Amino acid sequence: MMTRRGALTGIAGAGLAQAGAASAARPQTRRRGSGTPAIHDVAVIGAGVFGVWTAWHLAKRGASVAIVDAYGVGHARASSGGESRVIRLSYGADPIYSPMARESLTAWDEVSARGREPILHRTGVLWFSPATDDYMAKSVEWLAANKVDHRRMDLAALSASYPQIVFRDGESGFLETRSGALIAGRGVRAVLADAGLEAQTLNAGPPERDAGGAYVVGPDLKANTLVYACGPWLPKLFPQVLGGRITPTRQEVFHFGAQPGDTRFAPPALPVWADFNGGELVYGMPDLEGQGFKIAFDPHGPVVDPDTQSRQVTPAGVAQARAYLAQRFPALADAPLIHARVCQYENSSNGDFLMDRLPGHDRVWLVGAGSGHGFKHGPAVGRRVADHVLEPKTPIEPRFSLASKATRAERSVY
Template structure:
């Protein structure tokens, strides 16, 4: 018997398990694949971190605490996790998202610069942007060392008394006053269960009577070689976001593979996570080659390294952080829509609060299951 079983040891599940164990809860963390693995959404060496969040100001508020919690994790783990190189967002003048971004940064007291087209040309000569583009530079942003962050949460979870079992797939959940968790190797019982299933959420949650409008998409993670050594180093090139109507693009400085910047399209083809390698990605690759050729001419226009990742998107791109509508001892964290990694310390805190029957630290109205009018629980 456990106080809580967490299913899924990605960044959200690992952060949740860490918070539970640190609060004295007897916790089991289950992962279907042997760790570490690259089949879900939490692998890889880097993620963008930023406070600015456009219209979604509740995430900006969360990120103010998130930055402090990442620094706390650094101290506790003795591992450097954050590269504070700033985050530059660019778009056409008059873009509503950019206006909302500036308002959000101002409200939350975050230092920022507004950059004119001339400023962008002067500061970032490696960029070739349209003449009507403007920018916002968020001084609090930068890069998270993703693999190290995931490992830090898992290591500290075990250090605080948690039990981690990998290579053990959960095949069923039997609700009740105590929940039975059926796996490929046996059964466990717990007073509470937290489901952080990543791209497997839309395949598993219907077994519990919950049908959510989740879409799993494959993201190409592309690395492009510099033409001039050091031009995309973290000292010269920040985390970068191009807000566009026809699909956003993001980039990170050369931190992972020597002399290579990471430049990716923020979308991809809908894909079953169990057959992701079958997805057609030719259109995305062609789009990104054209983008790099036009806007990042200081990079080679063919990627040297091609990797992949999964997003699990909700229609409104808001998270799902809620209890099961009927079985209140089953807690669900899902639909992180490609922007959940940076918020993992806060998400882990919130999901652990729900599992410990505490009042959540934040208003979770935007993250409730019942916002989807067609969602029905049958059990």
């Protein structure tokens, strides 16, 4: 009798059998209990947001999936760990990321609704900039054309709606009313639980095959297909392929505390906000779940090693944050710093993601380059990767290809 998983394995095997000479023949999937290691359909290396959503989509479509991470799910060194992340739909006139964000918003909302604690907070996202900013104008055009709820505001309306923010002459803005913030570490754990999966703590290396053609991930763990979704660790695992093409940078994040009883800096009085000016982006969160008012600067910091970089914020970073607060949020200029963290972006040359095969391995996928804006897109990225794995003829988006990843930084995605 053919099981559902057996049928899927046969279908996937038929597609993967078309792989080139670099790939060995796909071995038979075996179950535990026979005295031999389990051979999963897919092993996902990296339990960050791209990894867990890839595993989620594969599992929901019937694949046998294992997922591993060197430090565990949502750990402190991960780009997907910690507190809040923005989820917004505005990407100027970009034809890829706004639809992906819209798809992902729905998926995050559904998983959040099924969980014990919320992942998605629909605070809205407030954008403000010089009224002449082209990126902002194109974002509003996309929202209107796609019938996404939003509210446009001139300077007077901004000041009336958000008196806790100092706006400047010549500025305007808009509010995405249904987007907001995601709780990051909780989110990746919830996605795995929703898929019925548990991650193993295992430091997987570059791909190695056994005599039968399966990939050996670790003791008693093999898979027919590998997905490497390990964020800033990708260029460390594959330096010859990705060295200089994905660059981890140090990013400091600060949480300040308002005065007791002051609700101006918490929802619903304040949404997620983004101060955008010709590629210079400062963004932040209202006080979510008692974690304080968050502020971060989007420009890329120094290049770092995600294993060994210092996780202490610098006095210069704190001073920069306070100087910004004094200008834009003066009531918080002297507020206590209640906590802060150092994370990292893993940047491609222009901000586009990576979803492509590892050269020489038709059954090994490299997924990453979140570039500071990737967390929100986890569901859409995972769905695309699952399509590639289960339907090998699915064409690779040229912007996500390995060939498009340059070594010269020319950022164009914000």
